[in-house]
Amino acid sequence: MAAWIMSYKYNLVFDGPAALQRVIEKLRTSQAYVGEGDGAIWLKDQKQSTLAVYDVRLTKLDSLSAWLEVNFRSLNLHELFDDSLAGANLRCFEDGDFDDEVTLREAFRIKN
Known part of the structure; x- marks a missing residue:
């Protein structure tokens, strides 16, 4: 039986196409990169032992x-x-929701 994972989703809007492309390239070459599919990049925190295929996905x-x-x-x-x-x-x-802007830190569920 598969475990249910609570995920949080965010629409990221970059200040220019070069910024988004740079992020994608850096993520693809990082140690956290575990694959991609359907236009998405999958990342895992190698220090955590989650059973999920990915911990973070960027599409x-x-x-x-x-x-x-x-x-x-x-x-x-x-x-x-x-x-x-x-x-x-x-x-x-x-x-x-364009009325619900959060920080990147909040999106990653990081407490102060």
């Missing part, structure tokens, strides 16, 4: 936006993602 929607799905809280994956932004601006909307 590119267009040149400026992507869906981020976070299955498990991960400071390591947050830092990887944050570092890959390299100063680019990013807006993060929970469940794609």
